[in-house]
Amino acid sequence: MNHVHINDTTLRDGEQAAGIVFTAIEKIAIAVLMDAIGIPELEVGIPAMGGSEAEAITAIVHKGLKTALLGWNRAVRSDIEASIACGLTRVHVSVPVSDIQIKAKFKGKTNLVWDRLRDSINFALDNDLFVSVGAEDASRADESFLVEVAQFAESLGASRFRFCDTVGILHPLTTAQKVGKLVKSIKIPIEMHTHNDFGLATANALAGLQAGAVSVNTTVNGLGERAGNAALEEMIMALKRLYQVDLGMDTSRLRELSQMVVKASGIPLPPWKAIVGDNVFAHESGIHAHGVLQNPQTYEPFSPDEVGWKRRLVVGKHSGRHLLTNLLSQHGISLNHEESQVVLDSVRHLSVQMKRSLTVEELLDVVTNRSMSHGIV
Ligand SMILES: CC(=O)SCCNC(=O)CCNC(=O)[C@H](O)C(C)(C)COP(=O)(O)OP(=O)(O)OC[C@H]1O[C@@H](n2cnc3c(N)ncnc32)[C@H](O)[C@@H]1OP(=O)(O)O
Ligand SMILES: O=C(O)CCC(=O)C(=O)O
Structure with missing residues (x-):
């Protein structure tokens, strides 16, 4: 592991935590501070939600930050149109890949995975967008099917493929096995997206990186759906101190960023929260x-x-x-x-x-x- 790309999703998956709402001002302030710290990419939200969400994303786009900004989309053309309307030039397109998700979302019609993906990737590329593809529930998907989806996305021109442990059911060894297989089957970079349902989100994301993934989704304080995501501060410091991968970020502002998100989310940190909790020193x-x-x-x-x-x-x-x-x-x-x-x-x-x-x-x-x-x- 020489270098790792961080694509922080505090403003998307972080805000999806039940009961959390960031104001536009808070979203902008968090984006500006993460930019100053040196986070290279931010998943800023879901343009298809419209209204104040789209306004906040547009306002962040107009800030002229150094960090790259990505919008989250379903494999739906109108979602991508909404991203374009916000001024985004990078889109993430998500498709369900496990049987359980395909049944719930596409009524079990697997052909819709291919059709929706083809249509949305082509549409995004026709509009000169950077395209990242997300395999939702990849950890529970049939492994051969997952590889087919990844190769299909690559063949259509996607620039990155996201491996999602959507319900956080992997452990570091199973993560490494599954991601290792995927790494061998495509050339485009693989991104890790892990959830903390068993308290292993950061460990699993690191295992995926060790297995050859090169990008990782994080959230400040590990905020996110249910038990949350891999925590940004844990990832940066584990990479720096345990893996000797110094991303050159201003780590001296991590506590400040954590407190900003505590305030904006209204969710206090447990004092023992790794890296930034009140009691860790x-x-x-x-x-x-x-x-x-x-x-x-x-x-x-x-x-x-x-x-x-x-x-x-x-x-x-x-x-x-x-x-x-x-x-x-x-x-x-x-x-x-x-x-x-x-x-x-x-x-x-x-x-x-x-x-x-x-x-x-x-x-x-x-x-x-x-x-x-x-x-x-
Ligand atoms: C694992 C994740 O975190 S995925 C991201 C989850 N985040 C969110 O849901 C937050 C933002 N979401 C929203 O604001 C709304 O859900 C919207 C605007 C996206 C859609 O709202 P609605 O039109 O009211 O639909 P609703 O949310 O009830 O249902 C989701 C719809 O998207 C479809 N869908 C879900 N995932 C996908 C996908 N990856 N690609 C295509 N369609 C999808 C569902 O099948 C359902 O379609 P249907 O309305 O034709 O039955
Ligand atoms: O980006 C995707 O495809 C889904 C990401 C996500 O939030 C998840 O799988 O938990």
Whole structure:
């Protein structure tokens, strides 16, 4: 794996998460920040929805960003006309490829897969558009049929083929097997689109890339249908730190981007959310804090400033004396061994009572109260 193309779909699949609506202003702001970070391509939405969605897409097109902009379409000519009307020059055309999806969408008529694909790809190419083709539910499709669809799309002039694990049922090994087979059967680049129904979206997308796919769909914070998609921030940092593939992006703005999407989506992040969560550089446990105070690498895979976040030392139920004395020394308070144990006991007691960690003010209060009753300075 030398280089990976990121095609972020926060503004399409991300916004499809139940209950999420981005305003046009929010969509534009997210696109502008992702452009500044260096994301090379954005799937900006679904022009066929019309109305405010089409207006927001048109407004993003007029921003003159460096990033390439792609519109999502069904294999329907009027969808592509809607993309053209928004000023897009790149379209993604999706067709169902599993039996279950073909039955539900095309009444089981497999001939419609070929007919709709031929008609929509030809129409898009006649209008000088870049065409990406998406195989919806590729992971549950008959593998020979999937290869036929991919070869058909390539023969018609599509420039990229998207492998979709639409309901997130693969694991890294099955992903690698299926994508590896596809890679051998077509020459155009393959893009990964993975879902997180079993918590494996990022791992599966990486497995697909290792098997020869070269492009990947991501969303900020992993937002998306049901359990979401492969998270942009996880993908960028895993590529950089675990695969030594540095995409040259400004990773120091990843936390800012994450917070922007938290605000726009109204969906708070779990504190443990990989790469950008509140707690991913927070240390409370005595043994961890002791290690981090000597060398942060003891309990951090990389420095928080690399993603625009910060380290926090938190005093609570699991803390030890090294952390306590370090925090207090920042407030001009020095304790001997005995005194720090007394304060630590109180911190534990309070923390258990309150079922949370203590603020610095609360810690200082503990010391003040203790100093009155035990003569601590
Ligand atoms: C896996 C994915 O994420 S796919 C993307 C899903 N995203 C969305 O659905 C969000 C945006 N969607 C919408 O705004 C609407 O669904 C629209 C505008 C696209 C269509 O709306 P409606 O005309 O009201 O149709 P509705 O959504 O109820 O049904 C979908 C129709 O598209 C058809 N369809 C679904 N996928 C495809 C496809 N890939 N190619 C061609 N037709 C398709 C269905 O068979 C159904 O057709 P029918 O109306 O002839 O029965
Ligand atoms: O692009 C496609 O073909 C479908 C993408 C998608 O959202 C999915 O399969 O989950």
